[in-house]
Amino acid sequence: MPASFGTPELMSVAATLGWASGLRLYAVLFLTGLAGRLGWIGLPDGLQWLAHPLVLGASGLMLLVEFLADKIPGLDSFWDLISTLVRVPAGAALAAAVFGGDETVWATVAAVLGGSLAATAHAAKSATRAAVNASPEPFSNWGLSLAGDALVPSMLWLAWQHPLTAAAALAAMTLAMLVLLWRLARHLRALLARMRRALSGAEPPQPA
Template identity: 50%
Template sequence: MLDALSLGAGLSWASGLRLYLTVLLVGVFARLDIIHLPGSLSALASPWVIGAAAILAVVEFFADRIPAFDSLWDAIHTFIRIPAGALLAAGALGHADPTLMTIAALAGGTLAGSAHLTKAGTRALINLSPEPLSNWIASSTEDLLVCIGLALAVFAPLVFLALMIAFVVFAGWALPRLWRGVQGGFRAMAAHMGARFGGSRLTSFGSKRD
């Protein structure tokens, strides 16, 4: 049960950051018999699923590194990562009691949502800066975190679950601040753009009158 809980938490958390990379890694590891998946997740080891996940992971690799477009990508994937995290968390329990699987799905969706919203909020703040290198650094860090997190979830479940508890506490503290930071950044940007274009129109109007 501890292994199943750790696997479910790992899959749902990683899905909130990199869904396609998560499916690809788990499918390949299962295919190589490095990890054992319950029957309810055996489809992840299918060559078709692995191939599709590989293509989408490559697309996401580049999409996530384009400033501003990465926020659009995150917005679209709000409706994909969170439900996927819930399904993977429930599937990690195998054919358990339906009530337990429902609880696992709710917890998995919450964990995936926390990871996704933390990522999306952080990237939105980064996109307020014109410096493009920060997007590559943030994306590469997320890729690395997914790989390390999945490895811990499979091979060191107690350590991973302890880290997940710390992450949930951190996300509860950080998300309201990220939201306020993003709102403040966009207000400042809107005010700057309004002053810039408003000043240009006034200058143009004055020139015409002269």
């Protein structure tokens, strides 16, 4: 951890870890641990376990599984569904671990922020991919998946090298995700309303 990092910089790292966990949890675990293992970054005490060889092996394997599952329409949505139980609490735990056990108040704040950002990112990703899966062509799905593959390591790098810039970028992307969720929710409500009207106006089937 750079000596110049104060509470604002640490909170930016914590928020980025939480947010990125909502998109690519195993990429966050593996890339953060690998960077610490190679000495590229100084991991806080609470995150040192990520650099353990066994953890790197497990997170690397799961990263490969997640990478492949995210490229298959339909399977990606199922993967997002079962990952709901993992991504949000993991994002909160990683964010809290940036501060460790000696700064309980800030660790708690980081956990709440990290979990909230993980939930927002996960919801936006899941909803967008589910909507795109309605299209018969796979290229939009692959494009979104590859964008996520590139975005997560880019944001992790930015958080460790330029944490305040990362905080500004994270705020902008979170706002965009919230707007996206709001628009998707409006679209879904309109679709359900049309379906209800169609069903209520349908004539009952005539007996043979």
